[in-house]
Amino acid sequence: MRLSSWASHIRRTLLLEDPLPNGAEWSGIFADLAPRLTPIACSALAMRMRSNKLLDTAQIPDNGGELRFYQRGDEYSIEVVGISGELMTTAIHGSEDALAELALRRLKQPLTARVLLGGLGMGFTLAAALKHTGPKAEIVVAELVPEVVKWNQGPLGARAGDPMRDPRAVVRVSDVLELIRKEKAGYDAILLDTDNGPEGLTQPANNRLYSHRGLHAAFAALRPHGVLAVWSTHPDAPFTKRLGHGAFQGGRGLRACAC
Ligand SMILES: C[S@@+](CC[C@H](N)C(=O)[O-])C[C@H]1O[C@@H](n2cnc3c(N)ncnc32)[C@H](O)[C@@H]1O
Secondary structure (H helix, E strand, O other): OOOOHHHHHHHHHHHHOOOOHHHOOHHHHHHHHHHHOOHHHHHHHHHHHOOOEEEEEEEOOOOOOEEEEEEEOOEEEEEEOOOOOEEEEOOOOHHHHHHHHHHHHOOOOHHHOEEEEEOOOOOHHHHHHHHOOOOOOEEEEEEOOHHHHHHHHOHHHHHOOOHHHOOOEEEEEOOHHHHHHHOOOOEEEEEEOOOOOOOOOOOHHHHHHHOHHHHHHHHHHEEEEEEEEEOOOOOOHHHHHHHHHOOOOOOOOOOOOOO
């Protein structure tokens, strides 16, 4: 799960960038704040107070941006440089699991499903998709950034139960839109968790995924009664409207909140 923007703001201003005024100490600030924070914000603050070790960086293809891979204690996080908040943390992943579970539960035959997932992140949605399908299923994962695949082959893999080692998982280093466009009526479900909602965050070009044309392409790539599921931190009225007016018109929408 990604932190809500207010929690990220607290974290950024108090724990990372700004120097502490008048020799104040983090432990004092944490003691003051903790009783007033939600458990999620509290654990985010606690994590930040531990040492924050940069393990690796990766260029995001085509936009010159950068991903940073951090370790704090026994937790890991991935951040997009210049964007407030984390793209992913191993600390909490209930919503990533729910993305697969909720989508696959709506299929008539989930056990034999062919699923397209974009992107890999920390592998939690992939692990959940494997858990909710059967031995004949196939989960194709498109990951834009090659280093993310490498991090999953390294320290991240064990955190999600090494889902990439499952023979049903087929990982491709590719823009998920490329795979969507190549396929006609080939997937039972398409799960998109590439950004923090239906707008380009990892790369601006991801806006294409959530546009009218992107939705038409996703619809064409799905088999009859297929399911498109999009991860988002927030309700997005324009996107919901595009869904309702486009190829998915008449389909049934579901909004789930993993709060
Ligand atoms: C929020 S993380 C996904 C988290 C994942 N659901 C999990 O369970 O860990 C987003 C991932 O999507 C990848 N990504 C972003 N845009 C993409 C695209 N157009 N095609 C494929 N992967 C993309 C990012 O590099 C990142 O690894």
